[in-house]
Amino acid sequence: MSEPSEKKESTGCKEFDQCLEYLYLMLDNEATDAQETYLKNHLESCMICFEQYEVEKHIKDLLKTRITKQPVPADLANIIRTKVFQSA
Ligand SMILES: [Zn+2]
Secondary structure, eight states: OOOOOOOOOTTOOTTHHHHHHHHHHHHTTOOOHHHHHHHHHHHHHOHHHHHHHHHHHHHHHHHHHHHHHOSOHHHHHHHHHHHHHHHO
């Protein structure tokens, strides 16, 4: 009857697109309660989306920090370069 050939490893999520959409909404604080609940439930059982969530959250935090504390990213390279030269 049903094929027990579940060759699916942790490399695929059939709801990945959906999760990604909710994920971005949640990170932007624009997700509805239903979307947020769905995503949280899903993340508990789906490692792929959970990791994706962690990555996106991290990137967003980085961008946020950089925008508020470091208006021009190009300056950062110069600052680091100067510090390296001074400490050498
Ligand atoms: Zn998933």
